[in-house]
Amino acid sequence: MRPFTYTASTNKEAALRAFTTTSHYLGGGTNLVDLMKEDVARPDQLIDVNNLEYNKIVKNDKGGFTLGAMLSNAATANNKDVRQNYPLLSMAMLSAATAQIRNMATNGGNLLQRTRCPYFFETSMPCNKRAPGSGCGALKGMNATHAIFGYSQKCIATNPSDMCVALAAIGATVEVQKQDGSSRMIDFNDFHRLPEDQPEKDNTLNQGELITAIHLNEPAFSDHYYYLKIRERSSYAFALISVAAGMQIKNGTISKIGLAMGGVAHKPWKLTEAEAFLTGKSASQANFEEAAMIAMKSAKPFEANKYKVDMGKKAIVRALTQAYERKN
Template sequence: MRPFVFTQAQNQEQALAAAAANETAKYLGGGTNLIDLMKEDVERPSELIEVAGLGFQEIKSNQNGGYTLGAMLSNADTANHPDIRRHYPLLSMAMLSAATAQIRNMATNGGNLLQRTRCPYFYETSMPCNKREPGSGCGARNGMNALHAIFGWNEQCVAVNPSDMCVALAAIGAKVQVQRVNGTTRTIDFSDFHRLPGDQPEADNTLQPNELITAIELPKPAFSKHYYYLKIRERSSYAFALISVAAGLQIENGTIVRAGLAMGGVAHKPWKLTRAEEFLTGKLPQTKNFEQAAELAMREARPLEDNEYKVEMGKKAIVRALTQAYEKNA
């Protein structure tokens, strides 16, 4: 690990000012991803600005009828909070499927949004990676890419977002609140927070320089009865998803009036299944409709040389997640 300056910010204004004064500084929350990347010499910040002690650790109701999650609250405290378990069990289920209890105790909500890909070419500094070193090439594009993207990739990058929490937030339709250096704030729709590689594969999200995530805003609960988070992985713990599906259904009088669907392990960002959601709205919660929704969802998949299996696996995973969601409290 390279030398760095450690700054313990006393308030958010001090944290923002310190970040603005040093373009190579990084905010430090739980550090469960950032510190690993520093040890591997992938991330090389000259300064770490500790923000975990700044507050933003509450869960409270908001004016939209939903809840607001503090960005510095741990994943474990969020997932196990009684209001989240009661009103957003899909989010709780997804968060509790991630990593290990020890990591969930340390990892923060804001940090979870910012965690970086686990692509082995990204971690191996001797290999080309446009995300780590722009312009060097993408080693995975024509290399070992069985774990990589089937949606939204280009020749610049085929990596996938590793988060479980973010897949559920995409399905729910959350928003991200951020603080700017000039004292103003802005709110980002979750579908716009993460980005596809485009011509800037090194950029994982749409945050502007030095912006600080302060909260995640959840909409009015819709999927508290019918929900399921399916995570398919190579081993049962401490493994990232080959494919995951967050499925929520709002059912009234036997008909689906709203669906929330997103996939993980398939793209540079949590992949929102908008066409499938629209198809399911107004339909009966039946297998044939779930199968047709899965076909629609996977229609635009573009598998790489080694991950064509993800297309069929994705279809079956969507059907299974929707079926499990419907059968809860049916």
Template sequence: MRPFTYTRAKDATSASKLLTGNPNAKFLAGGTNLLDLMKEDVERPSTLIDISELGLSDIKTISSGTNKGGISIGGLGKNTDAANHPLIRQNYPLLTQAILAGASGQIRNMATNGGNLLQRTRCPYFYEVAMPCNKREPGTGCGAKEGINRMHAIFGWSEKCVAVYPSDMAIALAALDAVVNVRNASGQERSISMADFHRLPGDQPEKDTILTHGELITSIELPRNNFADKSYYVKVRDRASYAFALVSVAAALETSGNKIVQARIAMGGVAHKPWRALKAEQLLVGKEATEANFKLAASAEMADAKPLEHNAFKVELGNRSIVLALQMAMNGGKA
């Protein structure tokens, strides 16, 4: 690990100012991803700005504004607290399932909600500093594209990068139409939909999100919905615990009788960002909640997949995972 200076921020605005004034500075909250990257010499910040004591950890009902009646989750709250909070378990069980599917209990106890959204890819070419990686060092090439790419993207990749985004929590938040609130060094705030928060790689794979340097995640808002009784998170991985998804699916349904009124589906392990299965969602609206319709929706979504040399299996795996997630959601999480 390279030498760095350490500063503890007093409040959110001063934290953003400290970061804005130093292009090589990074926020430090739980540190569960950043410190690993520093040890591997992937991240090389000259300064760490500790934001762990700024508060910003409340989970509460939203009393006004566009998302009135929904739930606000503090950006510096811990993953464990978000997963186990009664308001989340009762109203957004999909989010609880997704968080509990990620990492280990010890890591969830340390990791923050904002940090979870900002975690970086686990592509081995990104972590191996001797290999070319446009995400780590723009212009050096993408080792994974012609290399071992079993874990990599089948949607939205570019010639510059085929890495996938690792968070489970963010997949559920994408399906739930969450909104991320951020604040900059001037104290100005803006709200970003989860659909827009993360980027596809394009020509700038080094940029994971649309945040500008110095913006701090203050909270995540979950709008009210009618998905609590019919939602489910499926995560397919190489081993049962502490492994990143080959494919994951967050599915949520609102029904009238057996007819689907609304559907939300997001996928993980398949793209550079949480992948909203919009074609599948649109096909399901107004249809009967049957296995046949679930299969049609899954096939429509996966038809646009562009697998690499070693991950064509993800297409069929994605098909089956979407169908399973929808079936489990329709059955209230029961097999």
């Protein structure tokens, strides 16, 4: 690990003022510190934001709840209001990592997780995300766990977050503080970006912007929901494929639905066409299977990850079926 300076901030103004082009904000550090140990991240300064006031869950003026960015994943997932109103989010967050990591990791930090692509972590290998212009080692290398949607010739890595897949399904807005003291709102589906020609950019944050809150939409899927995570081992592993499914059902008909996948793209992959197909339809096996076909029709796998197409179809059907059959 390279030397760095540590700055503790007690308010957002101090944190924003301290930020430079070589700084990183420090929350739980569960991802950032690992990257520093591997010499992938090389900040000259860490600005600790854990003591800022954004560590609560409160009702917001849109009928939903607001999650403080500095609150831990564990405290969020186990919060009574989250479990009651957003059980899909709680379920997804509790499937992630270990209990110890969830106790440390923050909500804002979860949104900023970097890919677990092995070429990104191995500094002797080419990786456009880590070293722009060096090439993508995974493109013609070991890519069994990589993207099947939205990738480019520059990068085929995937987003590793479970929390973010659920947020894509239920809908949210990310609030960030700018260095000039003002704030801005980012629709969650616009927060992460596809690699295109700049795979080193995981999200649409500008330099120095600090995530302070995640505003959740009005609760909609508290009865019918399911988060399915398929992984190589049953615990402490990232998803090969995950599906977050939430439904409102009235008289057997789906009146509203949220559907997103993880492990398949550079960002949480919202299944908008499948959502549109299912809205107004009956919650039937046949419709779930048709929705899965629609969702996976544009997949472009590599030879080593062709399995993700069939697995993805089955995962979508299973998640929808479990959501339909499940009721709080």
